[in-house]
Amino acid sequence: MDNNKSMDVVSFAKMAIVTALYVVVTVALGSLGSGAIQFRLSEMFNFLAFYNKRYVYSVTIGCVIANWMVFGPVDAVVGSASTYVFVTLGVKLFSKFMNEHLFGGVINKAFLYFSIFFAISMFTIALELHILYGLPFFATWFTTAMGEFISLIIGSVVIEALGRRIDLTK
16 A cells, blocks of 8 residues: 555544544533533644644534534534634644743643633634624623633643643644
8 A cells, every 4th residue: 555645544534533522522511612601622622733734624624513513504604614714823823832831841832822812712703692692792702712711721731741642743
């Protein structure tokens, strides 16, 4: 078998696994991961894009599927478009900090900056919830941003620890 083809299959399989994990973790948390107050632990998989850009597609597709299952087609479009744009942009902005750590090596500086950036990006979800359900925009932005930030900080520690044991770049 051609080595390049096997690498393509391996890459595709890794992407499929991450996509499936995103969906399973999101759906397993149910309403806790959607709506005005979100604790979406599956967002930890966003950090995999810092190791390999292919995971931008994995988390975006996972977001499409999970959002469709939990909240419907509008959230599948808005949420996944937001995920794609802000994960891609966040990786471009903060990758240069990947080798810097805070708090005795516990928090990756790139991951912290990304977590703040991505939490701020929740204005897109707050706007969606405001338009569709009449939820107050600023209060919803605050609650979704805080839930996102907490989820990402927890996830950053998990992915950073995993990245120390497994080469996530391959």
